[in-house]
């Protein structure tokens with residue numbers, strides 16, 4: 142099966158965060174691809190990627206970027222595929238800049254914005270998995286299993302006063 146989910150990020154320095162999206166999809170067994178693409182530094186590559194994404198079989202795009210994080214919004218401007226934005230934690234402003242520049246899209250061009258950093262990257266993958274499961278229900282079992290394991294881990298956790 143070709144990749145159903147595309148993970149893109151503004152810089153290879155975002156990989157530390159975005160690897161958690163890739164690892165989550167790996168764990169769920171959902172075909173995905175990863176690329177570094179920047180709306181600022183490689184605008185032509187971004188336009189080409191977003192315009193061709195649906196034809197190449199992608200069903201959801203996860204876009205992570207930090208600082209002036211225009212990548213998710215510009216991707217959404219060039220495709221009607223669902224775009225999930227992950228604000229990468231920036232050094233200067235702790236990711237508030239990333240968050241606000243991704244979440245405050247004008248009406249008409251939606252980006253589903255997740256939390257800053259690793260939790261956002263993991264949840265973007267889980268949400269993308271839920272979206273593709275509508276068309277590919279075989280992945281739903283993996284999602285159910287992920288939830289079950291999580292619940293079991295919490296229920297099995299020791300009394301925090303003894304740790």
Ligand SMILES: Nc1c(C(=O)O)ncn1[C@@H]1O[C@H](COP(=O)(O)O)[C@@H](O)[C@H]1O
Pocket residue numbers: 150151152153154155178179180181182205206207208209210211212213229
């Ligand atoms: N926000 C964007 C975009 C974009 O939105 O197109 N391209 C790169 N960047 C961000 O710049 C930060 C610093 O990048 P470098 O580490 O390469 O200097 C990264 O978090 C990246 O996502």
